[in-house]
Amino acid sequence: MTTRDFKRFFSQYKILALLLAIAMIWLFFEQLTDGAFLTPRNFSNLLRQMAITGMLASGMVFIIISGEIDLSVGASLGLLGGIAAILDYTYQLPMPLIILIVVALGIGIGLFNGYWVAYLRVPSFIVSLAGFLAFRGILLGITKGTTVPLESEPMIMIGQAYLPMMLGNFLGVAVFALMAFLTFRTRAGRAQHGLAVPPLWQDLGKLGVIGVLIVGFVYTLNQYEGIPVPVLVTLVILGIFSFMANQTVFGRRIYSVGSNLEATRLSGVNVRAVKMLVFGMMGLMAAFAGLTTTARLAAGSPSAGTLGELDAIASCFIGGASSRGGVGTVYGALIGALIMASLDNGMSMLGVESFWQMIVKGAILLLAVWIDVVSGAGSER
């Protein structure tokens, strides 16, 4: 295999390159920790660590695909988490109502940012930098700089509970059944419209791989305590957002706005609405991440989510999103988040000092995007 073939292979199957990177990182830590890294317990920890960054990255990746940036999500995460804690501790509202209020506020914050970017045409870097300062300021104001504890058990469950084993097994089977159903529906649809149907063994093979992954995933987590609730939430987001990106009009619009805004506008698309909604989705993700963070800490902390936006942005870029817009995937962003979490987790286990962790994460980000630029350079012209 020549270097060029190699490059082409990886630019076509970016996900393989990412999975290879994860495998290498895991084996590396497995070796250094004498087998303590790849245990069900640590796997569970790792996934719980990545869940919050993963939620943010799932929203952020669409912002980046549409050619924008959002620096305010760490602060809005903190603010929304803080509000959740106050609603619980001070006002003693029931959990469903708290979730409803926080989610609505999150979407509101996102749409507010989006309105400034899309309709008032302030660059997103500036709008979100303003949010970065202001939202944190509001949080400090309403909490008076103190930590607000959570009281109600159900709220804490959001961040700390595990699914019962039976439910986990059931979900695994249900997801597999859904995938099988979708595969065969696509086949039937293609046949109905007289389009070429891929050979059956190909689809069955794909389903087989999916099945093995699901079984492995559920089995490993059941070895410990079961599927953590935040991980489940992240996976549901992955499913819904991937579906949205690939199968809906809105998803297609996000990519075309990021790839060529003018051509999209001249095709009669309301590009401003698309941008604003993308920010709305980011707000929703900040709400989920905020609720999870507060529940995990069992308290609303005024410093929650600090630098969370940077981890999310880095995850997207490591996961193959393009800084010029138009390119990116949700699963890529989540794998990016998993790589970041693996580095954090592994180095902590090794007792590497935190300053080294920051240096390594920075270097990995730089390297990942450089590889992307180099491997993409051939196809650019």
Add this chain to the structure above:
Amino acid sequence: MTEYLLDMRGIVKDFNGVKALDGIDLKVRAGEVVGLCGENGAGKSTLMKVLSAVYPYGTWQGQIFWDGHELKATSIRETEEAGIVIIHQELMLVPQLSVAENIFMGNEITLPGGRMNYSAMYKRAEELMAELKMPDVNVALPVYHYGGGHQQLIEIAKALNKKARLLILDEPTSSLTKSETEILLDIIRDLKRKGVACVMISHKLDEIAAVCDTISVIRDGAHVGTRPMSGMDTNEIITMMVGREIKNLFPREEHPVGEVFFEARNVTCLDVNNPRRKRVDNISFQLRKGEILGVAGLVGAGRTELAMAIFGCYPGQYSAELWLDGRRISVDSPRAAVTQGICLVPEDRKRHGIVPLQGVGANITMAVLGEYARHGVINAEKELCQIEKSIARMRIKTASPDLPIRGLSGGNQQKAVLSKMLLPNPKVLILDEPTRGVDVGAKYEIYKLMFELVRQGLSIIMISSELPEVLGISDRVLVIGEGQLRGDFINDGLTQEQVLTAALGQSAALAA
């Protein structure tokens, strides 16, 4: 031999085997103003790029003698040092820097340690401004304080500061108002008296006639003739510029033309950067059902701006009243235009036509994606069916509908953009330079398609810079010059001379 300051002999320049220049001669005496004329794409700009070494010595054939010696420059810096300075149509000033800083850009007068010697630069800049009869300009102010006319003169000051002996002005008045143009022409006359020679490329024959001593005409990359300006009249120049027969590249087909179906009244667009100037000046026209209306005019005449105003996407201030099928319609965005049955295939395919990273198929269905979706979820199979139909109908050559469109050839990209704009079933289709950068075969197919569409009752507005194309396809021709409607002709025995005469503002043509 030293009679000429510049003597270009037998210049040949080809791009991948296509000859853009085929043996061109150009001679300029010291202190002479030569007008260089030719149609769009005749090779004027290419010739100037050869002269100023944008295309370095060795990438073209022929000889250039400068002041009696052969010039073998390989970079713009060398030609500038020799005293040949080109001023491009698009000004190359940095708006935020001061007038003096712009004049001395790359040529700064410095003090030890690399510090700018502002007092020396300001002094020299003021001298230059006085020389150009602009003593009021404050050379310490940023350039953006001054309008298009002043900026053009600042460019000239920059050139003079480089001790220019030959100024090349490429369409210098294209963004100037009438009075600003007068000032510029005065300056050129003044420079002439001081011994600075000038090559002026312009579509505006009255300006050429006003300042030039000699006129040189090129056509299709070949030298047609060089004559003294005195004794020439503009009709002769136009004949020299056109001078060729239409070859039968155009499959014109008879088709019925119906009643007036679309009407635009009082379309006016103001220049984005210079709102005092009208890019489109109160143009009104009608379009019949099943008609192909050609819009001719020289580059920068305001044709694209007119199309953008109708489509609701002109970036600056504009006004337009539109009637479709007897009803007044309001089009404030491309979205409104598309839903009301007006579609535009834009001129700049790369910037405004394609979404490069997306597949050919996704590009084709972009404008009507909602039709293949229920509750926002795309029915991929239904969409793919339409895509395959479009690809087959247009004979778009692509290995797969999922292939990113940027990998396709210009002709195939254009066909995909056309497909995209046909799917909303427009009633009025505006094609802005539909065959630019498209190979001959694809051109023919696009023409065929246009006739098929008008027979189905569509009305087409086709903007084109290629006169043979306009005359070969259109039922009627609008001629636009300097933002104004200069002619509205039934295309029956219409000649290129008539169109060009109208475009250049010769009132005689309006009689036709």
